[in-house]
Amino acid sequence: MSSIVKNLVQKMHPHASLGRFGDLYTDTTEFMRIDHGDVIHVGGLHYLVLRNEKESSFGVEDPKYWVKRCRELETGERKILKLVFYEKFPITLGSVEVVAYRSPRKEARILDLVRGDCRFMQGFSVDDSAGNNVRILSVVRGKRLAEVVDAIDVDHRTYFFDFFPGMLEKFVVACEAIRFLHAHGENHGDIRLDHLFMEYSTGNYVWIDFDYTYDFHENPFGVDLFGLGNMLLFLVGKRFYTPQNLAQWIDDQHIGGLVYDDFSLLFKSRLVNIAKMYPYIPKELTMVLMHFSLGAQIFYTHVDDFLADLNRCIKVLRIS
């Protein structure tokens, strides 16, 4: 089998530097066996596997064996292949445990829905020879939004007035993209800082990874709204603030003015009312954030309401 792959690679991508020439796969069921140097042949095209995707969390790299970084031999383009991996697992959203499901079917459907929409990662799905749904994704050339914010090396006031207003406008566009999904009965399912990229070439914000789903009935978009609120909190504050790190950024005298209701409904040690630290944050923006606090009297149930309030904030920031 190695000779087939060797011939393919040498013919189609002669400059490839490979540690090994592996096997040719048309059936991706055993995705753990597929590794660097193997070629996946699906949808009439050949994908040379470069490596398994990894997810970094707390400094630990966790390999995602069902996600392969590849090169499409016919075009030389980099692609990401997501192979079928069904799992059901509990995730903790703040203090609540939620059962999440990984659904290739859902992600494939959303890829069809958002084709040509630059607010989302692009790709398509094909079935392999065993009927497994393989999603073939174009690589988003960009940086995670959290990294973009981290790299802005200024104090909070400068960040808030010079950088944040432009970011908020782009974030609103990203929220409109989520509204588009909801209007079509879909949710993103895993809205977090790692899943919104700023594209290098355009500066646009691009959502990635749509394969999480949940079996919620009364509030099907609650998890997405939770994610958006959390991202907004990070963007406004330039970071998250907890009792443990507050002292780094604020005088002790201000810390005493915080009350229970100022903290996050889901992450109870995360400060939401950051206007108490940075009083120049307009009350309109604080009001939006406080919908996600322990003191919230009402919650957002639709992105529409969240967006309407954010658009008001943009106007206020323009004036100020």
Next chain:
Amino acid sequence: MDRKKILIAVDSSENSKRAVSYVGDLLGDTPDILITLLYIERPPDRDTYADDTAWKAAAHAKEKNIQIFLDEARGMLEHKGVAEERIAEKYVVSCKSGIHEPSEDCSVGISIAEEILRVQKEGGFGTIVIGRRGVSRTEEFLYGSVSTSVMHKARVGTIWVVE
């Protein structure tokens, strides 16, 4: 709206059982009431299953549970004195049902509360009864709450929330 037309919205939970029991205790010996047990079908989400076979098996299992529940609920009401002919059942099929043919008035599945209110309006029910699972505010934010939604969205009639 007829106040004596009672709509009990149920699933197969203990909360629903309490709601049925409450109505039976309160109104069992009232001769001219009409009680409808309402179930809005909530099939398992197809996306959470690897294939149609597993999904339909789960849908059938859920269907069996609700049929058992409806039979027990009817039995409970009769036992508490409600005449058999004064108890009805309404089963609203989901538009995404894997086991029933969706009808024109099928449930789209975005909000169970809105489906309950639609049935209330169409049937002229003066009273809605619903069990409550007692979720925390955090859970309510994430999952939503049918009873809370019904209370917020109802414009006519009376809502009984049984805890």
